Amino acid sequence: METLHLLFNAITVIFIAATMFAAGLGTTVAALRSVFTNIPLLVLALLANLVVVPLLSWGIGMLFGLPAAAFIALVLAASSPGGPFGAKLAMVQGGDVVAGAAMQVLLATIGSLTFAPTANGILSASGVGQGVSLDIAALVGTVALLQLLPFAVGLLLRHCATPTARAWHPPATTVSNVTFLIVLAGMLLGNWHDVLALLGSLALLAGFVLAAAAFAAGTLLTTGPPVRRTTMGGIAAVRNAGPALAAIGIAFSGQPAILGALAAVLLSGLAAALPIAAVLNSRRNRPPTTRRAR
Template identity: 30%
Template sequence: MTVDRLINILAAITLIEMMVTIGLGVIWSDVLRVASNWSLVARAMLANYILVPAAAVGLLLLFHANPMVAAGFLVAAVCPGAPYGPPLTAIAKGNVPASVGLMVILAGSSAIIAPLLLQFLLPLVAGDAPLKISVVKMVGTLLGAQLLPLCVGLLLRHRHPTLADRLRGPAGVLSTSLNLLMLAVILFAQFRVLAEIRLISYVGMLSLLTATMVAGALVSRQTSDEQKGLVITTSVRNVGVSLVIVTSSFPGTAAITSATIYALFQTIVMVVIAVVWGRLTPPGIVAVKMKAA
């Protein structure tokens, strides 16, 4: 088995297990409450599927990124719904139930929307390179590896909450272990490329991360708890989904490297931001209930 094939299989298994784990920990009423708030959902969709991808395309063209490198960053930009959005929102003392609901909605919808966006946006950053994905194949892959496992976890939580609580801990440990293993394999396989990353690349990643935060802030209302939830949920892109796409569509290329390094970069920076944001929040202003948006 080649390293590229191993990475592809690991990415798929990790995504499936991660989505089941997400479903096991989600209270269905939180999802329904957010889903019924059309204003909040519409604004989150605007930020995650229009503003962030548009900013990513603009920055990639501005920095004249290599086509394969650009593909990796663009894939990350069109894949919202990261599972660590709610924990970071909790650290920042934001609206956790709203963040949970948005995470589920965005993670589920990206199985269809992300491949469609890539179909139209990849040619804009490809230059003369033949960057293409099979939309039908990718939608099918994500429906099976992302949406279906999420629904299984949600159903198990809804029908058998006690069993879901017992499984949630071990599932979380397994999810973390699989993510670390996958990142370790990618870093090992792409070490030479990673060692050659220049300072300008980090400037570009910081610019993209800043753009995602601005997008979340632009669509949020002025209430502090909602703003934190939307900014953080929009800023952390779904690593599992993006790696499944790049490993299956662009195996053995710099697209995998750029998607991986951005995943590590955004995680480190957003953890720091969440901690600082939480400490700057006055005591007593910790919102955990959903507010009207």
């Protein structure tokens, strides 16, 4: 069992690194500059991910009357932006991968700093849970190693060796796609008992509703064409599990109930976000004649 756990962790690392590397290979410095110099886009994305989505989790948790463990898991997930699945959703929907990948890395980095005070504030105000204390340097280092570094290497290759970057982009995308499916299957198989245990509660529905609401908020609170807007929606819909898992291990002594609820929230969130991305992709790839006929 321990071997399978290590193997799953290794595949997850490969998925994150391959996804960010592929995103970097498909990015130009000029395109990246256009994202980071777009102040309205940055401000709105930060507002949506760092303020609106955490507040949505608080409201949804209270509305559904979630038990303490599920409420804590929902708030921890919502307080942690920049999940690596965000860049993958941009690819799945045929969205603005450059803006999506850049925003994901930025949010993951900033989220490493804001996670603890955001989660603390909501849990304290709601009277649920306890103080969340984390090693901020370790979180930032993890983001830099798994997300920022592969993206930067891919971007450097695209800038300095464009033919090589174009040749490597398809296989890197294939690795990302294959490992993505393996990670999804591993999450389902590895946490099926936790998910089944929560079928009688509203935790799964809360995670689904939070992701759908976050997708809507991310899409509305942004600028640019529809392709960029829905990409920002996908970025907001999926959260970064790393800080949440660390918080459960450190601040909540690895309580199984909270871990199970977190797995359920993350999986139900993907169950909401993936179909939206797939529908968007099918509409964007529909032949022009078909669109006119409709």
